[in-house]
Amino acid sequence: MIKGIVFDWNKTLVDSTPGYNETNIIKALEQFGKTCDEKTAKNIWVSRERDNILSNSLELTSNEQENFWNKFRTYTNNREENTIILESVNYLKKLNSKIGILTDAPANVFEQEWNYFQKKLDLNFDPIIIARPEYGFERKPNPQGLNHIINIWGLEKHEILMIGNGVEDQKTADNAGVKFYYFNPTQTPSNKYKTLTSFKELI
Numbered sequence: 001m002i003k004g005i006v007f008d009w010n011k012t013l014v015d016s017t018p019g020y021n022e023t024n025i026i027k028a029l030e031q032f033g034k035t036c037d038e039k040t041a042k043n044i045w046v047s048r049e050r051d052n053i054l055s056n057s058l059e060l061t062s063n064e065q066e067n068f069w070n071k072f073r074t075y076t077n078n079r080e081e082n083t084i085i086l087e088s089v090n091y092l093k094k095l096n097s098k099i100g101i102l103t104d105a106p107a108n109v110f111e112q113e114w115n116y117f118q119k120k121l122d123l124n125f126d127p128i129i130i131a132r133p134e135y136g137f138e139r140k141p142n143p144q145g146l147n148h149i150i151n152i153w154g155l156e157k158h159e160i161l162m163i164g165n166g167v168e169d170q171k172t173a174d175n176a177g178v179k180f181y182y183f184n185p186t187q188t189p190s191n192k193y194k195t196l197t198s199f200k201e202l203i
Contacts, residue, residue: 001159002097002159002160002161002179003097003098003153003155003159003160004097004098004099004100004149004150004153004155004159004160004161005095005097005098005099005100005160005161005162005163005202006099006100006101006102006146006149006160006161006162006163006178007099007100007101007102007125007162007163007164008101008102008103008162008163008164008165008166008169008183009101009102009103009105009110009113010046010103010105010113010165011165011166011184012086012163012164012165012169012183012184013085013086013089013101013117014083014084014085014086014089014113014117015083015084015086016079016082016083016084017082017083017084019038020076020079020082021041021042021045021076022038022041022042022045023041024072024075024076025041025044025045025072026038026041027075028068028069028071028072028075029041029058029068031068031071032060032064032067032068034058034059034060036057036058040053040057046166048168051065054068069106073106073108073109076109076112077112079109079112079113080112080113080115080116083112083113083116083117085116085117085120085121086184087198088197088198088199088200089121089123089199090121091198091199091200091202091203092123092199092202093121093123094203095202095203097161098126098153098155099123099124099125099126100125100126100127100128100129100149100153101125101127101128101129102129102131102140102145102146102149102162102172103128103129103130103131104130104131104132104139104140105130106132107130107132107134107135110130114128127148127149127152129145129148129149131144131145140168140169140171140172141168141169141171141172141174141175142172142175143172143173143175143176145172146162146172146173146176146178147176150176150178157176157177157178158178158179160176160178160179161178161179161180161181162176162178162179162180162181163180163181163182163183163196164180164182164183165182165183165184170182170193180193181193181194181195181196182194182195182196183195183196183199
C-alpha cells in the first residue's frame with residue numbers, strides 16, 4: 001500500500017507559459033553578446049546538458065554563467081503571472097497519502113511559482129526538498145533528497161511512490177529503490193513504467 005507520494009515540480013505540478021523561459025534566456029544571453037535559437041534556449045532550461053551548452057557551445061566563463069542566471073532571474077520577476085498549474089493537481093486534495101516535493105529547480109524560480117501555487121490550491125506538501133548542493137543535497141538522479149524524505153516520513157521504501165515527467169526523476173526513484181510513475185507521458189518514452197494522464201488515477 002502506498003502511504004507517501006513524492007512529486008517532481010516543474011511539468012509535473014506546474015508548467016510555464018509556452019516560450020516564457022526560452023525568451024528570457026535569449027534576452028539574458030544577449031547581454032553577453034551571445035545568441036541562440038529557441039531549441040537551444042529550451043535545452044538550457046530543461047536539459048541536463050545546460051552547463052555544457054553554456055560552457056562549450058556558448059563559451060561563457062563560470063563567472064559569466066553566474067551573471068547570466070542572475071540576469072535571467074531579473075527578466076522572470078513576473079514568473080507568477082506565467083505559471084500554469086496543471087489541471088489534475090486539484091485531485092491531490094482527495095489523497096490520503098503523505099505528499100512531498102523533490103525538485104532541483106533554482107530556488108528563486110521555485111519560490112515564485114510556489115507562492116502562486118499555494119494562493120490557488122493551499123496543498124500541504126511536507127517536506128519540500130530543493131536538491132541542489134547549496135542546500136545540502138545532490139541533484140537528481142542522486143537519490144539523497146528522496147531518501148531524506150523517506151526517512152522524515154518514517155516509511156518503508158515499498159510504501160513510497162515517486163511521480164515525475166523526466167528520465168532523471170525515474171532514475172532517482174530507481175536509485176532509491178522506490179516505485180515510479182511517469183506524468184505527462186507525451187514527453188516520455190514508452191517503457192515498463194506506468195504513465196498517468198491525470199492524478200485522478202491515484203484516487
